[in-house]
Amino acid sequence: MTKILILGGGGMIGQKLAAELAANGLNGDRNIAVTLHDIAFPSNSAPGDQVAGDVSVAGTMKAAVANKPDLIFHLASVVSGEAEEDYSKGWAVNMHPMWELMEALRALHKADVQYRPKVVFSSSIAVFGAPYPDAIGDEFLSAPLSSYGAQKAVCELMLSDASRKGFVDGISIRLPTICVRPGLPNKAASGFFSGIIREPLNGKKAVLPVEDTVRHWHASPRSAVGFLTHAAALDTNLLNGRRALNMPGFSCTVAEQIEALRNAAGEDAVRLIRREPDENIIAIVKNWPRNFETARALKLGFKAEANFDEIIQVYVEDELS
């Protein structure tokens, strides 16, 4: 029986991961017990034991791992917009709990040296900051221009060092912007990348706050779940000590996104997008990564969509049917 803990299990990705584990097991292994940990859960939550807790409260992480899970997905985080608005909360939720988690796991390892859980951490391409090369390679520096990115980068370093010291077996996967996000908009400054597709597909108006020429790096929620389960199974010796990995994705402009929307739902859908430039969002987005060359991740077997039509198709299949 593999004990799996999903920190942030109430969130969008956590729920999709839990649903995948319930439907198909962990990479085919159905002998699993899944615990979802979060401050709150949706009323129609995916299957899994629910534990309510706030990771920013001291002692929460220690309690969360007391039963020695074999595999921990750490997805608990406030989003980029909120981390930027509320500096204290961002660091309190997105950084300090990783330290608490490492310390809790170190204590468990000390008491039982056989215990060395796999930890899969959802990092982000927000660890990068402009200026960029045409495509960001696997050896490009992490120089974040947001608190969210700084917090993710710090967590990567803590997890890598704890792994090197041998009391956890960690991997950080830097997610592209996840698109098309289902549900309601959140405080992520990247929300419009999903909104301009999701809202029109549901017959609703959407606001586009940036130029059509803005290029960005996308993968679907289904790909994100695939990254997580693939990372869980990965032999981390193949990482050669570099345990933070840029995930594959698809690079396209907003214009190309809109073209894919037109292909999927016609001109009427496209007409629901209202251009309403927002200087705040323009200023944030201009520092975001536009394109990657993810040779390492592809070689290690991580997979994403090959074009934006596929990304829309995933949304239609997983959310509208």
Next chain:
Amino acid sequence: MTKILILGGGGMIGQKLAAELAANGLNGDRNIAVTLHDIAFPSNSAPGDQVAGDVSVAGTMKAAVANKPDLIFHLASVVSGEAEEDYSKGWAVNMHPMWELMEALRALHKADVQYRPKVVFSSSIAVFGAPYPDAIGDEFLSAPLSSYGAQKAVCELMLSDASRKGFVDGISIRLPTICVRPGLPNKAASGFFSGIIREPLNGKKAVLPVEDTVRHWHASPRSAVGFLTHAAALDTNLLNGRRALNMPGFSCTVAEQIEALRNAAGEDAVRLIRREPDENIIAIVKNWPRNFETARALKLGFKAEANFDEIIQVYVEDELS
């Protein structure tokens, strides 16, 4: 009157910095008041008000900055060997106090928005991990292979984000291995790079634990002090948000170091070096950076020695005369 606080003011670099400030002021400005903060001070300490405190104890940083210094040099650290031996102590001394410092300065800024001190942090080339390109450039990733390196990288991220948010004005300078260190050996695994020069120059035997072919990146203590005072005066707008900077240095092999020793002190000095391979040190050193291309720092006016003869000359002038 510029209030200057040197955290780690009792250490080798802190003392040399204090001596420079006493002798020449801060880049010529003699209207300064210098406070040295450390757990202990040498009996023949350089000038400055001494404050004893352990930065790893909660509240120490808050107390240390309560009088609102205009300029803070943060050099307080346990060395790489000790951080590797004692994981808890390494993170407790080398990482958490930076967070405490940022929080203390944020509180002071909140009470007085005019207060935004310059913070110069001594980071290290230990933030890098093998494999490397022939020369590490300014956009190479930080993927440390030591706890010390991970802690320094985390501090850089915290300082950069705090600076971006505007309550401090920070810069992290990644020091080369400082050579020739005066005084007794410490727990730094890099100690032999200095030992094989310093001990023979003083008529003593020295142990060389690695091959002659090992290449490394060096600068003198005098250069280190120059980096710090230059960083203190630097307009950080020139950093374009990338506030961690590889310092210039000189790349040479152990054989070239020994050749420079021969030039300076003759064959008798060289004969005092005993080759005694140490597998532990060999394993650590093989992951260390060997060479850099520091275009940004050079353009910003940071200067180091041009060859190892100059580095030995600095030791002779500053320590033996």
